[in-house]
Amino acid sequence: MNAVIDFIHTNRDRYVDELKAYLAIPSISALPEHAADVRQCAEWTAEEMRRIGLHDVVLHETPGHPIVYGEWLGAEGAPTILFYGHYDVQPVDPLDLWESPPFEATVRGGEIYARGAADDKGQVFMHFKAIEAHLRQTSKLPVNIKVVLEGEEEVGSDNLDAFINEHVELLAADVVVISDSPMFDRGVPSICYGLRGLTYFQIDLRGTKSDLHSGSFGGAVANPAFVLGQVLAQMKDRGGRVKIPGFYDAVRPLRDEERAEFQKLPFNEKQYRKVLGAPKLFGEKDYSTLERVWARPTFEVHGLLSGFTDDGAKTVIPAVAMAKVSMRLVPDQQPDVIAKLFEDYVRKVTPRTVELTVTRMHGGQPWMTDFDNPYVQAAARAVELGFGQRPVFNREGGSIPVVATFQQVLDLPSVLFGIGLPDEHAHAPNERLDLGNFHSGIIASAFLYDEIGRLSGEPAPTG
């Protein structure tokens, strides 16, 4: 491993230059006008995979954006890693809040700023460079590896499940490795053993055929922008508890050991609040902030649009009002079950003075694994070797729905080994990645292959 690690140290600057090129491609999967950029990014990704020495690299077409696949299967008798990541990125609006252009990666204060730096191109690239280092220095990997990178993670991975279901043979492996999450905190590397699920909706209300003058008609008809406020307000009580009947029925309670573990983590509420710039933290009572974010479900509003939103005043009763909302779910809530509960409840609380349309957008299963799983333990050792300290075990508030699919369809455990930082603005302006963590992450990834290579290729217990 020394030669591999030396190679990584020597090539540090080159890695940053190459990453910049990767980050320059505006692969925004949500926006149709960027479809060609997403494809170009898939092709760039495939080319890079060939360059670092992976074999049989192909673009698998889907009804949406292509899935890039490549492999290296020369480590006979060793386990096989299925590495999953994504090459698509979030939209960049509001653009005027970016301190440097989102697709011109810029290094400031040891961090690289660009859309996709942390989520997920930077972390995918970290694995590419670890693979490259092994293959350049030893002409082999200590483990077999299959790489699957999708271009629709930021829009709900609509075509990924079908791809996995249709390629069970191709994707057969022993463990899934994913680096698409932050570590617990700067200087506190972590292995994630639990994720929240999601169910996402758009609510549209229509009051009248067209906008009305509020002088001539104010008082005669329901105002859909106001009704939307009323409907949303009924989703949570003033204590932050979701009011949808049955919503909490399947929630697996936090174990005492978990709560104790969480309490030991170096988490400073005051500092956390300050970094976010919130006047106060707020959530369900009887739970700590970490418990609320990792182990409790939520209801959130993501967007509101209605009527006149420019500068100035216009006295219009809007014809329509729109909200985007979602619920984060925890084990053992089922997205489909919760979606139905939500839809029924919205229909119930929306007055008949407006026309309601509820559109189910996407969803994902919550997930949790045992942290004494041997692959999880191998990852913990690799992180310790890369970052110089033992990782903590945490859960995550976000969703990586594919983790549940890998478990259900391929019967594979997942190791979530993320090196982003919690304040790296993954879906916001000024997304960034700490280059120190990027570098340590490449080393840790190189060790991860080594550590997993030492395990037998027998299927490990899942779950």
Next chain:
Amino acid sequence: MNAVIDFIHTNRDRYVDELKAYLAIPSISALPEHAADVRQCAEWTAEEMRRIGLHDVVLHETPGHPIVYGEWLGAEGAPTILFYGHYDVQPVDPLDLWESPPFEATVRGGEIYARGAADDKGQVFMHFKAIEAHLRQTSKLPVNIKVVLEGEEEVGSDNLDAFINEHVELLAADVVVISDSPMFDRGVPSICYGLRGLTYFQIDLRGTKSDLHSGSFGGAVANPAFVLGQVLAQMKDRGGRVKIPGFYDAVRPLRDEERAEFQKLPFNEKQYRKVLGAPKLFGEKDYSTLERVWARPTFEVHGLLSGFTDDGAKTVIPAVAMAKVSMRLVPDQQPDVIAKLFEDYVRKVTPRTVELTVTRMHGGQPWMTDFDNPYVQAAARAVELGFGQRPVFNREGGSIPVVATFQQVLDLPSVLFGIGLPDEHAHAPNERLDLGNFHSGIIASAFLYDEIGRLSGEPAPTG
């Protein structure tokens, strides 16, 4: 009066041709590129006022568009009318929805289509032609008249109040006449005796410094888009009643006679609902639709904006959320008093988990006159003579702030004598004016001067 009315009948076609020339001037006050057109229109208006026999016609310069003034003061001992109107027009977008060019007036089916046809050039011109008929046939008017026409009505009349305050002597009169509103319905001429006022705000909530990933942070902080819904929901109860403490304290109750008058009006709720395309009509219980719109205050939301509003799904906790809201006011609510009540209440109901900014945008006084006021009764007789039927007395849900200014600064009652129709698209494509109403309106205006001329010139009670 016979000679005057004969003259009007004889000149019917000429009036339409002249009105077409007036409507050809694109005097869009909102658009800087039309500033020269607005001035040209002021000059055309002044020239026309001289042509019909008014004296001392001048353009009063303002920081914006000029105010045109002219007078005829030869009716010694008779009352003086202050006629107010405006020569500016609304923008014409979306242009592609116009069936004929907005500034090439076109007659179809007995209606003249053009921007400004109803609002307000057509109605101003109706008075010009009534004045002309009197002066041509009898060399005098039965009443003194002062004409004030502004060029900024469609952009908030920013310079009108100052002009009125600086010209109290010049504008001294007995009654204000305004023709800038629709009649109750086709075939139902009306005199408007009440208007609502307004107080308008923008509410901005900030939750955090920047947008957050709802997976990583959902549950830890308040979501300003959700809080905005909570705040708005507390503005009205489920019955449509405004919950701001003290909001209704100054509301002058509807008199039994008014309610009885409203009930007699030919108003078809079913048809009204159908035209608006609303699933149901909705408002405060114990009030009819007309009562709600004309005589009850409201709270309306005009715009909502927060977070992600494009197609698709983005899991963001928005940093900020914005709403535009206003309250329509009725006598004797004071805009400043209600504004303060609203601001206090918003501050009270907004949780301390978000930062609140409330911006007061603009306001206007509600207004009401007695319909047994002698000038109002004179106008009613004139309308009956012009249209062949007794007008109904109605109120209006909209605001004409200058009416309150005339009352406060000049201590003058107003007669709102409008001959537009409710569906004449005053601020929309295909604005039009019914030529039958235009012609009857000229006759009614001629009778209005005659009827008011018969009253003594003593100041009438205001209010």
